[in-house]
Amino acid sequence: MTQxxxxxxxxxxxxxxxxxxxxxxxxxxxxxxxxxxxxxxIEKVAALAGASRVTLHKWWPSKGAxxxxxxxxxxxxxxxxxxxxxxxxxxxxxxxxxxxxxRDTRAGHVIPELIGQxxxxxxxxxxxxxxxxAPRRALAVEALERAKQRGQVRADVDxxxxxDQLWGACYHRLLIPDLPLTDEFAEALVANLLTGIGRP
Amino acid sequence: MTQxxxxxxxxxxxxxxxxxxxxxxxxxxxxxxxxxxxxxxIEKVAALAGASRVTLHKWWPSKGAxxxxxxxxxxxxxxxxxxxxxxxxxxxxxxxxxxxxxRDTRAGHVIPELIGQxxxxxxxxxxxxxxxxAPRRALAVEALERAKQRGQVRADVDxxxxxDQLWGACYHRLLIPDLPLTDEFAEALVANLLTGIGRP
Numbered sequence: 001m002t003q004x005x006x007x008x009x010x011x012x013x014x015x016x017x018x019x020x021x022x023x024x025x026x027x028x029x030x031x032x033x034x035x036x037x038x039x040x041x042i043e044k045v046a047a048l049a050g051a052s053r054v055t056l057h058k059w060w061p062s063k064g065a066x067x068x069x070x071x072x073x074x075x076x077x078x079x080x081x082x083x084x085x086x087x088x089x090x091x092x093x094x095x096x097x098x099x100x101x102x103r104d105t106r107a108g109h110v111i112p113e114l115i116g117q118x119x120x121x122x123x124x125x126x127x128x129x130x131x132x133x134a135p136r137r138a139l140a141v142e143a144l145e146r147a148k149q150r151g152q153v154r155a156d157v158d159x160x161x162x163x164d165q166l167w168g169a170c171y172h173r174l175l176i177p178d179l180p181l182t183d184e185f186a187e188a189l190v191a192n193l194l195t196g197i198g199r200p
Numbered sequence: 201m202t203q204x205x206x207x208x209x210x211x212x213x214x215x216x217x218x219x220x221x222x223x224x225x226x227x228x229x230x231x232x233x234x235x236x237x238x239x240x241x242i243e244k245v246a247a248l249a250g251a252s253r254v255t256l257h258k259w260w261p262s263k264g265a266x267x268x269x270x271x272x273x274x275x276x277x278x279x280x281x282x283x284x285x286x287x288x289x290x291x292x293x294x295x296x297x298x299x300x301x302x303r304d305t306r307a308g309h310v311i312p313e314l315i316g317q318x319x320x321x322x323x324x325x326x327x328x329x330x331x332x333x334a335p336r337r338a339l340a341v342e343a344l345e346r347a348k349q350r351g352q353v354r355a356d357v358d359x360x361x362x363x364d365q366l367w368g369a370c371y372h373r374l375l376i377p378d379l380p381l382t383d384e385f386a387e388a389l390v391a392n393l394l395t396g397i398g399r400p
Contacts, residue, residue, distance in 0.1 A: 038320050115375055116319030119312045120238050125377070133376050157397045160379055161369070161388040168372025169364035175315055175375065176333050177325070179360055188361040196396025197357045 024049040024056060028070025033106055037113040040067050064117045064124025071110055072131065081139040087147035088194055094140070095166055095186040102174050103181045112174055137163050153194075165193055224249040224256060228270025233306055237313040240267050264317045264324025271310055272331065281339040287347035288394055294340070295366055295386040302374050303381045312374055337363050353394075365393055 015023070027048035032040050042063050046053045060066035084090055102108040118125040137160070144159035153159075166189050173181050215223070227248035232240050242263050246253045260266035284290055302308040318325040337360070344359035353359075366389050373381050 036320070112319045116316040119316030119375065120236070129376065129378055133378055137378055151399050153397050154399055157392065158388050161385060161392060162397060164369035164372045164379075164385075165365045165389065165392060168369040169361070171376070172364045172368025172371050175319065176329065176371070178329050178333050178337055179364075185361060185364075188358050189365065192357065192361060192365060192393060194396060194398040196394060196398075197353050197362060198394040198396075199351050199354055 020049070020051055020055070021059065022073075024051050024059075024066075025070050025073035028066050029072075029074025030070075032067045032070055032110060033074065036109065037064075037067060037117050042066060045070070060123075062121050062123040064114065064121035065127045067117070068114055068124055068127050068131065071114065075107065075110075077132070079135055079139060081143050083143065083146065085150070087143065087150075087152045088190060090143055091140075091166060091190045091194075092187055095170065095189055096183055098167060098170055099181045099183065099186045102170065108174070115171075115175065136167070140167070162193060166190065220249070220251055220255070221259065222273075224251050224259075224266075225270050225273035228266050229272075229274025230270075232267050232270055232310060233274065236309065237264075237267065237317050242266060245270070260323075262321050262323040264314065264321035265327045267317070268314055268324060268327050268331065271314065275307065275310075277332070279335055279339060281343050283343065283346065285350070287343065287350075287352045288390060290343055291340075291366060291390045291394075292387055295370065295389055296383055298367060298370055299381045299383065299386045302370065308374070315371075315375065336367070340367070362393060366390065 024045060028040075028045045031044055031048060040063060042053055042056050042060075045051075045066060046056050056066060060069060081094060082090065102111065114124065114128060118128050140163045141159045144153055144157075144162055147153040148155050148157070148159075169189050170181060170186075173179055173185070179185075224245060228240075228245045231244055231248060240263060242253055242256050242260075245251075245266060246256050256266060260269060281294060282290065302311065314324065314328060318328050340363045341359040344353055344357075344362055347353040348355050348357070348359075369389055370381060370386075373379055373385070379385075
C-alpha cells in the first residue's frame with residue numbers, strides 16, 4: 001500500500017487545540033489505513049498533521065494508542081445491538097455483521113494488527129479494551145440477560161462466557177487463520193451454543 | 201527481564217551444521233524467554249550462538265519464525281489428547297490444561313507475543329499454524345469425531361467450529377484480557393456447548 005494522507009496545509013497561524021487534535025486523529029487514521037501498523041510512526045503522523053511530536057506524545061502514551069484513536073476517528077463504530085425479542089435471531093445478526101466487518105472491510109486488516117501490537121504495548125491494550133472490546137462485551141451481555149428474562153436462555157448461564165464462545169471464536173479465526181470466517185460459521189456458533197452439541 | 205543467555209563458547213573450530221542449528225535454536229529460545237519479542241533480534245541470536253546472520257536468515261525466513269522454532273526447541277510441547285471414553289471429561293481436562301499453561305507458565309507471556317508478531321509476519325503466521333495450531337486442532341477434532349461414534353456428540357455438528365468455541369474462547373481472554381482465564385471458565389466452556397444455553 002503506497003497511498004498516504006496529504007499533509008495538512010500549514011502556515012496559517014496557530015490552530016485551536018481541538019482542531020489540532022482532530023487533524024492529528026484524522027492523519028493517524030488515514031496513515032494506519034494506508035500503511036498498516038508496519039508503516040505507522042508518531043513521527044509520520046506529526047509531519048502529516050503539522051503538529052509537534054512532543055504534543056502527540058503528551059496526548060497519547062504510545063503509538064498504538066494513537067493508531068487506535070485515529071482508527072475510531074476515521075472509521076467510526078456504532079454501538080448497536082438491535083433487540084427483536086428473539087435471542088437466536090439477534091445473536092446471529094450480530095455475529096454475521098462482525099464476520100462481514102472482519103472479512104470484507106478494512107477493519108479486517110487493521111483490527112488484527114492493533115490486537116497484535118497490543119501484545120507488546122500495554123497502553124494500546126488498555127485503550128482497546130476500554131474503547132472497543134469492553135463496551136461491545138457489555139452490550140452482548142445485556143442482550144443475553146434480557147433473553148434470560150424472556151426465558152430463552154437458562155438463568156444459570158454465565159453470559160460473559162457466551163461472549164467468548166461467539167465473538168472470541170471469530171477472533172480466533174481472525175488471528176490464527178487455520179480456517180476462514182464464513183456466514184455458515186457465524187450461524188453454527190449460535191446454533192451450537194443455544195441447542196448444545198451433545199446427544200439429547 | 202534482564203537475564204539473558206550466555207554466548208556459546210567460540211573458537212573451537214568448525215561445528216557440524218546440525219550442532220550449529222541446535223545451538224542457534226537453544227539461543228533463540230532462551231533469548232525469547234528472557235527478553236520477550238521486544239528484545240528479540242536475529243543479530244542477538246547470531247551473536248549468542250556464535251553463528252552468522254546470513255546463515256540464520258537462510259534457515260529461517262523471519263525473526264518470528266526463528267523465535268517460534270527456538271521456543272519449541274527450549275519448551276517443547278507434547279501432542280497428547282488422552283481418551284477416557286467420555287468427551288466431557290476429556291475436553292474439560294484439555295481446556296483446563298491449556299488454561300493452566302497460559303495462566304501459570306512462561307507460555308502465557310510468549311505465545312501472545314508470538315501471535316501478536318504473526319499479525320505482521322506472514323512467515324511466523326504460517327509456521328505457527330503449521331507447527332502449533334493446526335496439529336492441536338486436528339487432535340481435538342479427532343476426539344470429537346470419536347465422541348460422535350460413541351453417541352456423545354450429535355453427528356451433524358461441525359467439530360471444527362467446536363474447537364473455536366473452546367480453545368478460541370481461551371485465546372480471546374488471553375489476547376484481549378477483558379476477563380481472566382480461570383478453571384471455572386474452562387468448565388463453563390465445555391458445559392455451555394455440550395448442554396446448550398437455551399431453555400429446554
